[in-house]
Amino acid sequence: METGIQTHQSSHFAHPLSNSAAAGICPEMLEVAEEANRAGDYNLAAEIYSSQLADLQCLDRGLCLRKADALAQAGRISEALDSYCTAANIGKLRPDELRLLVENIARNIREKELNINGKAASFHNSGNGEDTFKTDVEALEKEPLDLFSCPICTFLLSEPTTLECGHTFCKHCLEETIKDCKQCKHKMKKKDVNILPIGYRVNVVLSSLLDKWFDSESKARRHWIDGEISRKKYDYTDAMEKYNKAVELAPSIGLLLGQRAELHMNTGNFSQALQDAESMCRLKPLWPKAHYIKASALSKANRHDDALKEYFMCVALKPGWTTVKLEAQKVLSELFSSVFEDCAPAPMSALQSGPSMHLLKSPTLLSSINPFHTPQRSASSSQEPEFTKSFSGEGPSGSPSSKVQKPLLDANGPPGVVSALPAPPGALKRKHSEDGPDLSSPSKLLRPDEACSPSPSPNVRTVAADLLDSGDMECSLCMRLFYEPVATPCGHTFCLKCLERCLDHNPNCPLCKENLSEYLATRGYNKTLLMEEVLQRYLGDELAERKKIHEEEMKELSNLNQEVPIFVCTMAFPTIPCPLHVFEPRYRLMIRRSMETGTKQFGMCVADELKGFADYGCMLEVRDVKFFPDGRSVVDTIGVSRFKVLSHGQRDGYNTAKIEYMEDKKVDGEELAELLKIYASVYDQASGWFTSLKDDMKSQIISHFGELPGKDPDPQGSPSGPAWAWWLLAVLPLDSRAQLTILAMTSLKSRLIAIRRVLIFVTRKKPR
Structure with a gap:
């Protein structure tokens, strides 16, 4: 059983009992029924309520509603309808009293007709309202992403604009919604949006490629965006003109049809709105919004019975859509009311033998709950159909039944409860048993993944081979295929290395001369990821050759x-x-x-x-x-x-x-002994000279070159000799020619002797 309803079921089963009825009802049995409801044993609860009703002299509306709710929870929709009808005959049903009926009709559609269980159940059990399902149904709400889709609107990129982080979006989407990058969450600071005085710039190369590769869809997208802008300004005439052009160019985009349908409704053209909504449902049978727009169009056209079917489908596909559930409850309440308006409540005997005869006056309600039921009439138009006799409490021979007859719809088998539900999207019309096999059983229906993949669809965009030209993707600086393409804030694309070299000389764009000082300051040289993916997918061999050339250059460098x-x-x-x-x-x-x-x-x-x-x-x-x-x-x-x-x-x-x-030549024997002697002597001389310097001079030397390095135990341990000797050469007052001469020496002994001479010279020099 679904536990999501159990958590708040008590409020739905606590329909108040009338004082007169309460006197004839056993409180202990009602408590047992409530316990059964809380435990999910709705069949037991329904039996208890039935037994309590049977003992009453006068039917109680609250108890009828409790029984109806329990039957609905148990999936016994047809029997539940009998009880709701009985309650409606006693007193008008409020929309809030029909919530469980709506939810369970939708649940049966979802599980038995659409064959959706796991994911839908998780929706149903969350109990957190409409917002809980926003992310989960996103895939049905919008087009699937492909390489050329905008990550924000999910449609073909229009005026593609590349951000500093390297991700690309529609310019319109960025201007409307952007706070940070949807892909990498890069924070968009105010100065990022206005790196240039006029804000975002279109990526010139990507824009021309998309216009060339997807000409019709690209034009349609521009008309669509223009239509949205006009619509927001309440210029419906211009908006409709733009939408019509867009649909003509791209008739298979569901959301586009949906927006045009809503525009038709805004202008009172409900028949055209309904046509667009039906096209949406054909394109995406399992898209909740398509059914909602269709329901709205039907409702505004006063076709409430048909609208109710679409509301049921919406709730089946998106159980957390609170707004639609309330609409369905409201419409259902009005349909129940229309059955019994201007009629006095039926006597007890009539109600106990079956659903109210007044229900027969409302084919609207029957068709809403049971769209497949098309009773077979005989040649005589005056003859009542079979289901009328059953509904009115008469047996096959026409004699009154002594007990409640079998409900109009058998909840346990074909046509069964499934028959009592709206037609699933894409399903064939159900045949009755006498007409042939059931062609629309759940196993025969399209699976959700199949139904959501109409053809043609934007999610399978491919570039025609005859439209591919590597010349369209060449850097204007090196005249070779883009390698690590980078888009500047002004919208031009270059190889990363080419752009860096140009900015070394001039902080302006090489093509449009736009000042890029801010871009240079941030060093936001992130590759344009979409361009990289396009190159890899469509020009893989050329890109591999280009990469090989680059690697050879790097190896050489x-x-x-x-x-x-x-x-x-x-x-x-x-x-x-x-x-x-x-x-x-x-x-x-x-x-x-x-x-x-x-x-x-x-x-x-x-x-x-x-x-x-x-x-x-x-x-x-x-x-x-x-x-x-x-x-x-x-x-x-x-x-x-x-x-x-x-x-x-x-x-x-x-x-x-x-x-x-170059390396120092190593010596040994007597030469090594002599070297060590000179080595120690010169180091002591250098240390003494440094110590004798004034404090301010020593501080300057230390801040620039550090302290005098220590004396290495092995003077020949390094190919270049001891570090302190080079430190002395750097700080001693020698011109570059003398330093160069000592640098070129490969004899440590000669280098030490030269340093000693310099030390003798500087120590003999009188201080100023």
Whole structure:
């Protein structure tokens, strides 16, 4: 049994009893019936209520309603209708008294006709109202997403606009609803929306591709959006014109038909609204909104009986839709009232033998609850149909029955309760047993997944082969297929590396010259994900070739022997920090490439008037980079190793060199003993000199180069020699030519002797 109703059932079974009836009713039995209701044994509860009613001299309306509710809960819809009719004959039924009838008719449709159990049951059991089902029915409410769908509206992207995070949406959707990216939850700050003075810009490349590949649907989407805008301005004439154009171009979009149907209803054209609603139901038989719009159109056209069937279908498909349930209850209440209006209550004897004869005056109610029942009349139009005799309490021979007859609809078999429910979407008309087999049994119905996949459908968009042209997806800077495509805020697309190189030179868009200073400052170079997916899906081979070329270039750039990037600036030494302020476009490119290749290294040389840069230098390793909004950067580097230039070259504006790395020559024996003696002497001399410096000078040196490194126990342990020797070279007052000469030495002994000479010179020099 469904427990969702049990949690609040007491309020529905507590129909008040009249004072006269209460006197003839056993309270203990009523309590047992209530316990049975709470336990989900509705059949037992119904039997108890029946026995209590049988003992009454005058029927009680409240007790009839309790019995009717229990029968409805038990799934015995036809018998429940008898009791509701009896109660209605005594007093008008209020909409709130019919909630369980509506819910259980819908439940039977859902389970027996639509063959939906698990998911629908979870809806039914939640008990949290309409909002609980919003997410669960989203798939039926909107079109399924495909590669070219907007994640917000789920329809074909119209005026596709790419955000800084790389996700693409309709421009209209962003302007209407965006707070943050629906895909990655990237927070949209106010300045993000207005990176440019006029706000969002359309992605030029994607827009042209969608217009070319999906011409009709793309035009329809634009008309549709224009129609929505006019509709919000209450310009219904213009809105209808736009909707008509859109439907003509794309007649299979359910929501578009739904909006036009609602517009027809706004203008009082209910017949046209109904046509659109029926088209929606054919396209998406299990879409609750389609049935709701159809029900609304029928209701406004005063076809309440037909509207009731659609309301039942809505509740069956979306059990938590409170608004529709209330509508169904209201319509059902009015139908019950119409049966008994202007009629006095029937006597007790007539009511005990079956449903009220007044019910026969309302084929509307019967057809609403039992749309398949088409009684067979004889040639004589005056002859009553079989079901009329049964309903009126007469047996087959026409003699009065001594007890309550079998209900109009047998709840336990075909045509059964299933026959008492509205026709399922897409089902064939049910045949009676005498006409042939049942063609619309649940097993014969379309499954929900089949029914929700009409053809043609936007969720199977594919690009025609003859419309594919790799030239449509080429970067206007490198004239090659996009690789890591990035969309600028002005809507133009470039390869990531191409765009970065252009922004190194000028903070304006290469195509439209729009200022991109803010974009450069945020460095929001996220790839346009939709463009990447399009390339992978439709130009996979070309993209693989493009990727191969890029990887070969990166491999070449990462070869730190054959083509080492050279920063021509100042002297650098192994183990010594070398902070750099990078502002020239060529060096911005060079630093970025050293980071992209993963080497994080480049060479540093001093300038040479003849060759461009010196024949010796030091490799630097990047430890950190801080970028400024205008593209400049401060690069924290440290010396790694020395090298000798074998040949000079250039690449993309910066210098390169083929190099070989240098190491100190190791010595042993007497040479080693002499080296150690000089090593200790020069270190002590260096330490004494540094100690003798004034405090302010020492502070400046320490802040820039750090403390004097300690004396290594093994002077030949490093290929470049002890760190303190390079520290001294960096801080001693030597010109770059002298420093370069010492840097080029591969003999530690010679380097130490040269340092000693410099120390002697600076210590003999008189202080100012």
